[in-house]
Amino acid sequence: MKNLKFKTNIKCAACVAKVTPYLNEAVGEDNWKVDVESSEKTLTVVDGDEVEVKQALEKAGYRAEDSESI
Incomplete structure (x- = not known):
């Protein structure tokens, strides 16, 4: 299992609430945070697909820079 980390433009709890249904659908509930x-507003996804995560964020009106696998 690999985790992905993305720099995002998600800034606050309201932003997190807005992306929640999209990310839950793409990678599953409790598989992201x-x-x-942090200054980079880091999104960590457990065992996710980079393309699906970026598409989910775009649907919600946000963006993610290239991921880092850990």
Whole structure:
């Protein structure tokens, strides 16, 4: 299992609430989290597909930079 990390433009709890249904559909509930406290607003996805994550964020009106596998 590999985790993916993305730099995003998700800024606050309201933004997280907006992307929640899209990310839950794409990668499953409890398989992702956003660190809105970090300067890079990092989205971490457990065992997800990079393309699906980016598409889900775009549908919600947000974007993600290239991922980093960990």
